[in-house]
Amino acid sequence: MLFWCEVVVLTKDTNMSDIKDLTEKVLAFRDARDWKQFHNPKDMALSLMLEAGEVVEHFQWKNNKEIEEYVKEKKEEIGDELADVLYWVLLMSNDLDIDIIEATNRKMEKNDKKYPADKAKGSAKKYTNYEE
Secondary structure: OOOOOOOOOOOOOOHHHHHHHHHHHHHHHHHHOOOHHHOOHHHHHHHHHHHHHHHHHOOOOOOHHHHHHHHHHHHHHHHHHHHHHHHHHHHHHHHOOOOHHHHHHHHHHHHHHHOOHHHHOOOOOOHHHOOO
């Protein structure tokens, strides 16, 4: 399981072009099929959740040891599902005119304040449950 322990800053120089390239790819894919007409925010959000559910299905009913082995065997399939989630994130951020790099940086700054390393390190507690 991945936990964010420090602020991750995506730079416009390196990662922005990658995000922009991926966004252009998914837009071209969608536009070639004339699917934008079906992509209202509600249905895109539902599609995002459905794809996230497909990620979860890979891990359902497995213990940690089983997951470890499963990931080795099914890495590509899990990657496909994660890519489907990213597809919808990129489409939604584009269609809602949200700079996803800026939004991620802003959110990570908020998370850094909510979960300061000196209190959050090694703890799964929610920030509201930290002892003073």
